[in-house]
Amino acid sequence: METIKKFEVDAGTEGTAVVDMDGLALFSNLPKAADEVVIAAMAAAILGVAERANRELGRGELQRIIIEGDNGRTILTGCGEDALMVTLTPEKTKLGIVLMELGRASKKISESLK
Numbered sequence: 327m328e329t330i331k332k333f334e335v336d337a338g339t340e341g342t343a344v345v346d347m348d349g350l351a352l353f354s355n356l357p358k359a360a361d362e363v364v365i366a367a368m369a370a371a372i373l374g375v376a377e378r379a380n381r382e383l384g385r386g387e388l389q390r391i392i393i394e395g396d397n398g399r400t401i402l403t404g405c406g407e408d409a410l411m412v413t414l415t416p417e418k419t420k421l422g423i424v425l426m427e428l429g430r431a432s433k434k435i436s437e438s439l440k
Contacts, residue, residue: 327353329438333431337424340398340414344435345369347408352439356414369402369412376402390425403428406436 330342330353341356349370354362372391380388391402401413401424411432415424 327435327438329431329434330355333427337413337427337431338415338419339424340416342414343369343412344405345410345412347373347410352409356412360414365412369410373402373410390428392421399424401425401428403432404436405432406439409435409439411435 327344330344333339334342334355341360343354343356343362343365344352345366346352347370349367351362351366354366356362356365372393373388376391377388380386388404390404393400393402396417398417399413399415399419399421401411401415403411403413405411411428413424413428415421
């Protein structure tokens with residue numbers, strides 16, 4: 327998917343996957359060490375729990391989930407109502423640039439999935 331490849335270059339990411347809400351990978355360009363089946367299933371599960379917590383806390387509509395670790399970030403962002411984008415970034419990547427490019431890419435992906 328050209329949109330994903332452009333996003334990865336522009337944002338400086340390490341890998342990206344688009345998964346449906348059932349946890350099935352629609353597209354994946356994750357590192358070879360990552361199991362896309364497991365990543366897709368976990369992303370859908372994390373989204374479900376985060377949406378419920380956000381709703382219970384009265385925080386409004388969930389925008390994104392950012393998981394930070396010693397070696398980088400995992401960012402989960404919705405692509406419309408039917409898909410989710412999972413992005414891996416190195417620890418030193420500028421978050422603002424990633425989020426800006428992620429917004430553009432997720433909008434294009436959402437439109438292409440309609």
